[in-house]
Amino acid sequence: TKFIEWRPGFRVGDESGTAGVSLHTVRRDRRVLSLLFSYAYRMEHVEMNPCYRIDADKPDARDVPLLTKNELRDFLKASNSNPMLHALVMLLSETGMRFYSEALQLRWSDVDFANGRIEVVHDPKNRDGKRIKGGRSRSIKMTDTLRDALREHAASYRMAMYEGERSPFVFHHLHTTRSAVAGS
Helix, strand or coil: CHHHHHHHHCCCCCCCCCCCCCHHHHHHHHHHHHHHHHHHHHCCCCCCCHHHHCCCCCCCCCCCCCCCHHHHHHHHHHCCCCHHHHHHHHHHHHHCCCHHHHHCCCEHHHEECCCCEEEECCECCCCCCECCCCCCCEEEECCHHHHHHHHHHHHHHCCCEECCEECCECCCCCCCCCCCCCCC
16 A cells, blocks of 8 residues: 555656656556566465455546547658658557557568458467567458558569568668668
């Protein structure tokens, strides 16, 4: 109970002592603490998990900032000079895919132009450990706008060769640098 009372007013690195944390953070920390006590209980280091007796206040639902149609139009227009970025922004806005674990891991084999679908694949054993949140593969229907944009993107990048090989990824690096390999 003392932890739940103390945690909202403490932020790591805050020298002034005036910054606090959100209720989401307090609940997450309580869950982690509960997991640790559960492990200690299983190892017989404690007689019970004290976290079972307390519950952190439930936070209000988070406000997710969404772009208006005009803001999205402006964002897409601003990305026109970079075709790879433009196609990525279009994909994210039309599908709601997660950026890193889904969109940046998308492969050409996951895009079915004939049926107008994108397969979001969760396959940790076969696809370089590819995992997605929720742990289940799913299929997303493409809008006509997205299908046209991805066809145009495919015409430019699907057959492009990088060091003698084609990239399996829809969105990939175009040039090799110190921190990136072309085609990956």
